[in-house]
Structures are given as structure tokens and as C-alpha cells.
Amino acid sequence: MEVEKTFIELLLPYILALAPALAAAVSTGTPILFATLGELVTERGGVLNLGVEGMMMVGSLAAFVICYHTGSPWFGLLCGGAAAMAMSALHGLVCMVFQGSQVVSGLALTIFGVGVANYLGTPYIQQKAEGFTTFSIPLLSSIPLLGRVFFQQDAMVYLSYLLPFLLWFLLRRTRFGLALRASGENPEAVRAAGISPFKMRWASILLGGFLVGLGGAYLALAFMRMWADNLVAGRGWIAVALVIFAFWRPGRAVLGVYLFAGVTAYLFRVQALGVPIPSSIMAMLPYVMTLLVLFVSSLRGKGSGAPADLGNNFKVGD
């Protein structure tokens, strides 16, 4: 009995660290969530866009610069989305109009986006902007434990709670969503139904781009409220991987993002408590866990759920 008690006493701080880790997972996961959902929409339409990292950078910078000069985080957010949307339009132009390779164009977009944002952002490095601040939602925030985790955040986080439901509704319950998904599966069928898969793909590229931009904007306007060189630091690539992890479904994307961010945040807190595990092993864990979940669920599921025509170009107008 004596041993058991001390064992629980030993474990207690690690259990207590779960709640703040979850709160941190929500705020550090939100930019990845926006980007993952954005890429998910684009890929559902049949277009692979590996430019997420670059688009996030550009969205992040645009949002920051506008907010810095106008003082309005909401206007900044909008511009961040719009800037990333413009970047994704570039991808659309290359792949849809000029029939370029989606993989190459996406990679180029990342290299270009990171470079141009770092270059144009130089005068703003380590400048601060007002941005979004946290506020509690009455009633909801007084729920024990979970209230503090989910309802003492900023406006963009609350927005991110609604987004998966909106996307689910859009993709699953509207004609537009059906046509968009069908363009990713079988563009010929969409054409036969009298809808232009060309237009649907453009819609998926632009909507996806906008959402990715919001993810970038979150980093600059809500999490840091500051501009820094290479602010996105690989989060765009994590988003691309999480779309695969999510089997192209918004609900699973939410799960994947919070799992990934949660493990990362929890390991930081465990380290701070002085757990005797080398930090390199712990830094590896979020990735190992993501791989494991992916492996296990792919054993159980039927196929990955990837849109059948993902990554293929088609000729316009014929």
C-alpha cells in the first residue's frame, strides 16, 4: 500500500500537467488546423498543393503587415487569407491552365513563398502588433478543467472550432460539396452531370488557399503577435502530412492536429518536470505516434480515402 501511494504521488504532477498541455495544444495546434483543413479542401477537389508552407508564410506576413499598419487584426486576418489565396491561384494557373506538374508547382510555391516572405518581412522582424487577445466565453469557460482548456482562448481559436463543422456541412450536405468531391474522384462524371470540374477545382484551390492563409495569420497575429523570420518553421509540411493522416476527412483532421500538438505540448511539460528520458527521444515521439496511428488505422480501414483523381491534371474544355 505504501509503495502504491508514493507511485501515485510520483505520477500526480504528470497527470496535473495534462490540462495545461491540452490548452497549449489548442493554441499551438490552431495554425496547423487551419492549414490542414485548407489543404484538405484543395485535395478533395483533386489538386495536390505542396505549397502550404510557402502560402502560410505569405499569409502570415500579409496579415501581420496589414494589422501593424491599420491596427485591425480582423482586416489583417482577411488580407492574410487573401494573400495565400493569391499564391494558390498561382498554383492553379500553373496546373490548371498550363498543365504543369502539381508536385513541382507546389514545391516551387513553398520555396518562393518562404523566400519572398522572409525578404519582404525584413523591416518588420521582431516588430510587435496588437493582434488577437484571449477572452473567456461566459458559462462555457466555467466548465471544470475543459472550460479553461477550450474557452479561454482567442477569437481565431473559437473560429477554428466552427470550421470543421462548416466544412463537413459544405462537403457532405451541399450540391456544391458533392460536385467538389466528385471533381477529385472522377472529373469526367462531373462533366457528364453538366458541371464544370475545371471551375470546381478552381474553387477548391482558392478556398483551400484562403484557409491556409488564416493558419499563417494565426501564428503572427494571435500566437506571437510579432513577425519573425521563418515564423512558420515547418508547420506547413506537418499540415500536408496530417491531411493523409486524416484520410481526407475534416473530423479526423481535428483529431490528428490536436493529437500531434497535444503530444508536443505535453512532452515540453514533462521535460520541465524533469522526467529522466533524453530530450531527443521525446522530440521524436509526436512523429512516431502519428506514424503508429496511421499504420494501425490503415490496417483496419479500407484504403486511405484519397481522392481517386488526386494530383492528375485534365485538359480544359474538351
Next chain:
Amino acid sequence: MFKRLILTGLCLALVLGLFSPNRPQAAQDKKEIKIGFVYISPVGNAGWSYAHDLARQALDKQPGISTYYMESVPEGADAERVILNMARRGYDIICTTSFGYMDPTIKVARQFPKTVFLHCSGYKTAANVSNYFGRVYQARYLTGMVAGSMTKKNEIGYVAAFPIPEVIRGINAFTLGVRAVNPNAKVRVVWTKTWYDPAKEKDAALSLMDVGVDMVTQHQDSPGVQEAAQDRKVYSIGYNTDMSAFAPDVQLTAAIWNWTPFYLDVVDKVRAGTWEAGSFWPGLETGIVDIAPYGKMVPQQVRDSVDARRQEIATGKFVVFGGPVKDQSGKLRIAAGETPDDKELLSMDWFVEGVVGKPE
């Protein structure tokens, strides 16, 4: 074929023609020293590269010195290209300010024996390459004393970069400073495995606060940790440069670099022709490292005792790693009366007593 040859010839003539009028001019003004800097991160308003750039700006104001810099240069092949370009353009002194520039610097230096190369934080030297660094751990010790005096919960958080001797030495010196004034205090370490990822470093600082520290310090180049401290109104200690702009209400002080006297000395020696390559590791006595002005919340009594210790370190009366020093397991690592030599300091891979965390 011939057209192309003629064109090439013309171009060559043009290039030579453009360059030749400059030559005598340069020879006339023998004292003009051109010094170039290569930075790993953007200069910004704080951090490692900013500290070097403050010195560069100071040099630029001196008569007879012109400066140039390249920021955000990745380590590896890109660095070699940048260093090579600077050497080709005739810079007299080239300072490469990140550990990973070491091999590219040595390589380029071989091709330009008349150019002076200075590499910061490495260990290799050559006939025309010096390595240099500063004993910033001395400043860390002093900031540790401030932290140890000001903590109420006796729990201090340290957001660390990579588990390498330079960072470990800093954590150890800081902890020795903390425990010199407050033997009950603990220093909790979280590794981010980054030099510059503001968002990640901020989250690491928040995680330390979540487990109960009431003070944080950092090793990375971004002000992410200071941002977190300012947000939660937790006392902080900066690094590289005075970071009070990012944490105006909470920064107690910072361990800072002042490279200007070092670079000026090199310029003077190069101009006089007396410069010789070597390894330089100066400390508080030269002013190359120091602590930033105290925040208004630091009481006079704390300032006095830290200032007194600062004087003792600068004059050599006190040695930071002077024994007895125990490690985390309580084993005596440096016996009473002993002082470790530089080789031991440069390969330090263990934590002193009072650190919570693993040095790997």
C-alpha cells in the same frame, strides 16, 4: 565562334578597365579596412546576430573602416559561397559568426592567404584564421545571482537550445549563480532543439510556467521566451542583447555580448600589420560579455552584491567553476580549491547540482 571570342575579350577588357582605376586609389588610402560579417539569422532587434551587428554599426562609424554584412546565411554550401564572394571582393577581414561556418571558413581561407578570417564559436584555426568567443558563462552566473535573489517559489525555468557544451556550460554557470545566493532554488531545463523558432520557444517557456516556475531565461536567438514572460507577467532574464523591449515589465537583466572592443582591436592590429591568428576566449575583464542594465524591480541590495561579484570575476578573484562543484547525482566533479581548465569547460556534458532535467 569568333564573334563569341571577341565578345568575351571585350567583356574582359571592360571588367579590367572598370577595376583598374580603383586599384591605385585603394593603394593611396592604405588605412581603409574593409570588414565583412556573415550572420546565421536575420539581424532584427535582438539576439545573437543583432549583438554582432551592433558592433558592426559601431565599427562603421569609425574613420577608415567600411563594413558589410550578409544575414540569414544557412550553414554549409551557401555559407562557403557567401564567404568566397566576400574574399573575392577584397575584404580585409571576414567574420563568420556561427559554429557551422567553421569548415567553409577554413576552406576559403586556404585560397586567400592574405585575408584575415575570424570564426566565432568554433575550435579550428589556421595561419590566417582565428577562432574567438567570449566567456558569456561569467555573465550567466551573474544573471543567475539576480534570478536566485528574486525568485519566490525557488523554481526557475531555462529554455535551452541544443544539448551541447556551450549551452550546458551556460545552464551550469547560471545555476551556480542561483544557488550561490539561494541554495534551495532549482533550475528546470526544457530543450527546444532550435536556435530560432519564436513560436516553439514561446511554448517551451509557457510549459515551464505551467509546471510552476516563477522566472524564465533562455539560450535561443529569438525573443519568444521574453514574449511569453511578458504575457504571463513572469520575471525573465534575456540573452545576447538587452531584451527589455520585448519584456519591459518583467526583464530583470540579461547576459549580453559587446563585441565592439574585440573587433576594433583586430582592425587596429591588421592595420598595423601585427595581427596573428590564435584562439581567443576573453571574459568580463575585456567587457566582451556583461549584463544588461537592471530592471527597476531589482532591489539595490541585489544590485550591489551582483556588482561586487562582477568585479571579483573581472579581476580574477573569483572563478565561476571553482570547486567544490557537485553534479546532479551529488558526486563531486570539481574538488574544493580546484578550477577546471578551458578544455574541461569546452567539453562540459554534465549538469551541476540544482538543475532539473537531462543534459542530452
